[in-house]
Amino acid sequence: MTMKDDIIGELVTLRDFWRYAISRFSAADLSYGHGTSNASDDAAFLLLDSLDLPIDVLDPFLDARLLGSERRLLADRIEARVSTRKPSSYLTGHAYIQGVRFLVDERVIVPRSHIGEILFHEYIDLGGSSFLPDPMSVETAVDICTGSGCLAVLAAKFFVNAEVDAVDLSADALDVARLNVAEHDVENQVSLFQGDLFAPLEGRTYDLIITNPPYVEHDAVEAYPAEYQAEPAMAHDGGEDGLDLVRRILVTAPAFLNPGGGLICEIGAGREILEEEFPHIEFLWLETEASQDAVFFVTAEALGVS
Structure with missing residues (x-):
């Protein structure tokens, strides 16, 4: 069993993945500034946008149990954020200005x-x-x-x-x-x-x-x-x-x-x-x-x- 399999098996709720992502981002000493300014906010954005949830509302979903496919997606994107150090918006394909969502990828700067x-x-x-x-x-x-x-x-x-x-x-x-x-x-x-x-x-x-x-x-x-x-x-x-x-x-x-x-x-x-x-x-x-x-x-x- 791989480390990824262990993560998917042990982390069940959005809260679990948020805590895990914050720990990974902090340990990797990532940089921010593409719509977020710290590990906690960046992790919340990555998780919520990956699940097509409102990016400014975390609390109602924290204890929601995630599907297996959702857990695999989040584990992959957390790992990609750390290993590639790409901005989270490039991983989800979206950026926001005042709550309005835009499509982004590496061909453009992340709008902010x-x-x-x-x-x-x-x-x-x-x-x-x-x-x-x-x-x-x-x-x-x-x-x-x-x-x-x-x-x-x-x-x-x-x-x-x-x-x-x-x-x-x-x-x-x-x-x-x-x-x-x-x-x-x-x-x-x-x-x-x-x-x-x-x-x-x-x-x-x-x-x-x-x-x-x-x-x-x-x-x-x-x-x-x-x-x-x-x-x-x-x-x-x-x-x-x-x-x-x-x-x-x-x-x-x-x-x-x-x-x-x-x-x-x-x-x-x-x-x-x-x-x-x-x-x-x-x-x-x-x-x-x-x-x-x-x-x-x-x-x-x-x-x-x-």
């Missing part, structure tokens, strides 16, 4: 954008935003560096009257984005383009530009733990100081913005650098649960659009 949190907070929690446009008035929006397409899909859901474009340099990423567009039934709203930032959008203008570009310093990408190295490097690498693409976006965006529109961009770090290099731009820095200056909003007028 602060912008998704901001959209939900501004339009649902507050019932209306003080800086983002009225969702009913947005007729055109674009998601630059769309990756899995998650922000483009959310834009289509919030801006129900809008045509939403989504751009990525990676053809592989766009294949995943296409799956998510179909999964969320927004094919009639969302159009996908392959190219470098705004290059495939010549002649188009937008009420809102959304972008979560690569923004990690090159040296930091080189030093990533295995979980982050499992993701496409081009989705992280923002050049020497992480801001190469952000600079290009700020310079190019005005030609693609309608008057009264705006740009929302995630940068991670680098606020002081941007404010020093672009002193004429009035940045509105947006607070999220985990950060106070990882995302900015800039009006079209602040970018010189009239």
